[in-house]
Amino acid sequence: MENLQFAEQLVPAFAPDKVAVRLGGRKNRRLSYATRHKVHLSREKLRDLIQPRFTYQIKAIQDNYRGRIILNDQTEFRSPKLARTLKESSQLVCFVATIGRGIEREIKKLMHLNQLSEAYILDAMGSVAIEDMVEKFQTRMTAELGKKRLKSTLRFSPGYCDWPITQQQQLFALLNTDDIGVKLTDSCLMSPRKSISGVFGITSRKADPYNPCGDCRKTGCEARRSRPASG
Ligand code: SF4
Secondary structure, rough: OOOOOOOHOOOOOOOHHHHHOOOOOOOOOOOOOOHHHHHHHHHHHHHHHHEEEEEEEEEEEEEOOOOEEEOOOOOEEEEHHHHOOOOOOEEEEEEEEEHHHHHHHHHHHHHHHOOHHHHHHHHHHHHHHHHHHHHHHHHHHHHHOOOOOOOEEEEEOOOOOOOOOOHHHHHHOOOOOHHOOOOOOOOOOOEOEEEEEEEEEEEEEEOOOOOOOHHHOOOOOOOOOOOOOOO
16 A cells, blocks of 8 residues: 555545534434534535545554554654554554644634534534544555455554654654645644544454553543454
């Protein structure tokens, strides 16, 4: 698999149950009629506002020890949980995805007009959209890997779990993020906001999947995963 930008094939969906969860509810909870109507209107708007863009690289892992992953270009990632997840991986998929700035501008406009619930709904739908786009990318990649008897590990992003957000800098240094219009702020957050960066490993299909959440006692962690790995 080569480095491609195929964001147009990853056009995100806006699953209603995920939007409901983002709006502060539970999965399978029905939204009120008024909210559903606003979600419907926002969906139309969002389709015109989003500009899905994506960049990724596949890097060889040279070493993995003491909670550090060293790539063959000497990039070093520090995260004991990521390192353990990648214990049997020889390659790492590094990516940044975005749905662009249009949605941010529209949210600002709605706030300015005091249309706060519309702004909140649009913001929630933007989060669902970018997550869906990344999920589609990994699913697509995992299907390709499956043809070679390989699979992908769980996905990690800087700033989540035990991976310091400052390591965004190392991740961004590997990718052509200027081409997709994503920049890092001084505090290593991404601009546009509706962007996701991350990595996942490539392992043999026989490798034991590892999910660090299984033996982690942290409560209320938004990044907790129940499934061991995709693929
Ligand atoms: S629950 Fe999972 S994602 Fe959260 S800190 Fe623990 S290992 Fe990391």
